[in-house]
Amino acid sequence: MSKSLKDFYVIPEVDSVRTIAIASACSDDIDLACEAVKIGIARFIFIGNAKSINEKLVGMEFPKDMYDVVAANSEHESASLMMKLIQDGSADIPMKGLMQTGTFMKAILESDQGLRTSQLISQITIFEGINNKLQLLTDCAVNIEPDLKSKIGIINNAVEIAVNLGLNNPKVALLGSVETVNPRMLDTMESAVITQMNRRNQISGCTIDGPLALDNAISFEAAKKKGIQSDVAGNADILVAPNLLVSNTLSKAITYYANKESASVIAGTKRPVVMTSRTDRKNNKLNSIAIACYLHTKL
Amino acid sequence: MSKSLKDFYVIPEVDSVRTIAIASACSDDIDLACEAVKIGIARFIFIGNAKSINEKLVGMEFPKDMYDVVAANSEHESASLMMKLIQDGSADIPMKGLMQTGTFMKAILESDQGLRTSQLISQITIFEGINNKLQLLTDCAVNIEPDLKSKIGIINNAVEIAVNLGLNNPKVALLGSVETVNPRMLDTMESAVITQMNRRNQISGCTIDGPLALDNAISFEAAKKKGIQSDVAGNADILVAPNLLVSNTLSKAITYYANKESASVIAGTKRPVVMTSRTDRKNNKLNSIAIACYLHTKL
Numbered sequence: 001m002s003k004s005l006k007d008f009y010v011i012p013e014v015d016s017v018r019t020i021a022i023a024s025a026c027s028d029d030i031d032l033a034c035e036a037v038k039i040g041i042a043r044f045i046f047i048g049n050a051k052s053i054n055e056k057l058v059g060m061e062f063p064k065d066m067y068d069v070v071a072a073n074s075e076h077e078s079a080s081l082m083m084k085l086i087q088d089g090s091a092d093i094p095m096k097g098l099m100q101t102g103t104f105m106k107a108i109l110e111s112d113q114g115l116r117t118s119q120l121i122s123q124i125t126i127f128e129g130i131n132n133k134l135q136l137l138t139d140c141a142v143n144i145e146p147d148l149k150s151k152i153g154i155i156n157n158a159v160e161i162a163v164n165l166g167l168n169n170p171k172v173a174l175l176g177s178v179e180t181v182n183p184r185m186l187d188t189m190e191s192a193v194i195t196q197m198n199r200r201n202q203i204s205g206c207t208i209d210g211p212l213a214l215d216n217a218i219s220f221e222a223a224k225k226k227g228i229q230s231d232v233a234g235n236a237d238i239l240v241a242p243n244l245l246v247s248n249t250l251s252k253a254i255t256y257y258a259n260k261e262s263a264s265v266i267a268g269t270k271r272p273v274v275m276t277s278r279t280d281r282k283n284n285k286l287n288s289i290a291i292a293c294y295l296h297t298k299l
Numbered sequence: 300m301s302k303s304l305k306d307f308y309v310i311p312e313v314d315s316v317r318t319i320a321i322a323s324a325c326s327d328d329i330d331l332a333c334e335a336v337k338i339g340i341a342r343f344i345f346i347g348n349a350k351s352i353n354e355k356l357v358g359m360e361f362p363k364d365m366y367d368v369v370a371a372n373s374e375h376e377s378a379s380l381m382m383k384l385i386q387d388g389s390a391d392i393p394m395k396g397l398m399q400t401g402t403f404m405k406a407i408l409e410s411d412q413g414l415r416t417s418q419l420i421s422q423i424t425i426f427e428g429i430n431n432k433l434q435l436l437t438d439c440a441v442n443i444e445p446d447l448k449s450k451i452g453i454i455n456n457a458v459e460i461a462v463n464l465g466l467n468n469p470k471v472a473l474l475g476s477v478e479t480v481n482p483r484m485l486d487t488m489e490s491a492v493i494t495q496m497n498r499r500n501q502i503s504g505c506t507i508d509g510p511l512a513l514d515n516a517i518s519f520e521a522a523k524k525k526g527i528q529s530d531v532a533g534n535a536d537i538l539v540a541p542n543l544l545v546s547n548t549l550s551k552a553i554t555y556y557a558n559k560e561s562a563s564v565i566a567g568t569k570r571p572v573v574m575t576s577r578t579d580r581k582n583n584k585l586n587s588i589a590i591a592c593y594l595h596t597k598l
Contacts, residue, residue: 177443177548214547214552226578243544246548248513254552254556257552257557
């Protein structure tokens with residue numbers, strides 16, 4: 001597997017550059033798109049207030065053949081037009097601009113022309129971890145308090161993304177605050193159950209172990225000191241958080257305390273979806289666009 | 300407030316060096332003590348298997364006046380003798396060696412000669428955060444799923460420690476995954492309640508705000524982007540986690556992803572207590588000893 005997110009800034013032949021449709025594209029989105037175009041990772045369709053968008057584009061060095069503008073009068077219409085562009089093949093990847101997450105996700109998951117599959121929808125943060133490799137952390141955005149079945153869906157989605165990024169049979173750590181199973185701590189019980197289901201091939205394509213505290217999951221030194229026997233401990237590729245409170249805090253520690261680059265992807269949809277937060281750092285947004293384009297080539 | 304944990308490596312006059320009694324001192328503990336003595340932050344009493352301890356000390360450059368050895372035949376006896384040494388004034392600070400946490404804490408909290416107060420017992424991790432200052436994170440070790448009343452105890456303990464470290468009226472962020480109050484997410488409701496109790500002076504000596512996601516708590520840039528009006532956001536001194544899963548994972552991210560130095564203290568006891576984990580990094584253990592000695596001077 002690659003060591004850096006920049007490895008996925010693949011510059012494809014011009015005819016294969018993916019087109020991203022941004023619903024309710026705002027000024028920041030257009031600046032971001034301009035950078036993505038300069039790097040050569042995508043072209044764009046800006047959907048929203050055409051007057052504002054065109055005014056923003058005046059004076060920018062944005063190659064005219066690398067964007068289109070589609071007028072929409074509301075968030076709802078923006079989202080609806082975005083999905084139409086995906087359906088008719090004019091765009092490859094939908095992206096959230098400055099609009100409510102709920103409005104965006106509703107359009108993405110609509111029953112008739114949406115991108116819903118039978119899989120659970122989940123989010124994955126990909127970041128430049130320790131042990132000199134990329135690591136995946138899930139779910140930092142969609143599932144607040146996943147039950148056992150949802151956790152299995154979250155794992156399957158992350159394994160699929162890891163494989164598409166070039167990592168076969170990823171090592172999956174189920175995060176906890178301890179490495180022992182404690183009947184009074186539900187997350188440790190569920191981690192034990194999922195680990196055993198993996199041994200019985202009820203969850204396949206990966207090697208799972210948990211519960212593991214973060215240090216035991218990612219540091220050989222810490223796992224060794226604790227005497228943990230595990231194929232995953234010390235070298236996890238995928239970190240599965242017990243809930244959103246943990247994943248959200250951990251993902252922000254990775255950005256703000258450790259200053260590591262990351263990308264965010266939505267999994268479980270028919271095709272990649274870009275949904276960044278307006279508080280994400282610019283590089284992380286670019287990484288997310290690049291990863292979505294890369295994953296689109298794997299469809 | 301100081302910017303570095305090294306600022307608390309105060310080298311006192313010889314007659315005021317604090318004496319630390321280590322219950323069930325093992326080989327690693329003696330190596331650690333030797334380093335602490337070299338830096339000049341403490342002297343030690345090693346309690347445990349006297350033969351093993353003395354064999355370990357042979358050939359070490361450990362000044363003879365900087366340690367004593369007390370024989371004990373079991374973990375229980377070690378812990379009991381440690382508390383006797385504290386009671387009779389031979390030692391100032393109790394420290395856990397290689398023994399069960401439960402045995403150690405039981406001795407510390409014993410009703411007759413223990414160190415229990417009317418306060419809740421909690422743990423605080425002090426680390427070199429961002430914004431060029433020390434930050435406190437609590438509770439990473441003792442309270443698994445604190446209720447509202449326990450959270451208030453945890454906050455009061457952390458504020459007391461912060462003040463003793465030189466920080467008056469610390470800014471306290473109540474961590475969550477969002478900054479909005481959501482009636483379906485209990486932690487956000489409790490954070491709102493605690494924030495308002497602080498405004499009513501039911502919790503004093505600090506400025507509290509929450510819920511705040513980690514980025515909003517520690518990054519001005521993130522808080523500004525979200526438009527959060529707060530005296531705490533972007534500049535928190537104390538981070539209060541909603542539960543142990545969050546704090547444990549965050550504290551390990553700070554060590555393993557961000558490579559930041561930290562110290563761990565127990566609060567709510569009559570005097571400082573050193574309780575490090577055998578998986579803690581050596582520097583973090585030294586920091587914990589130094590901070591305990593420093594806090595002892597504030598009694």
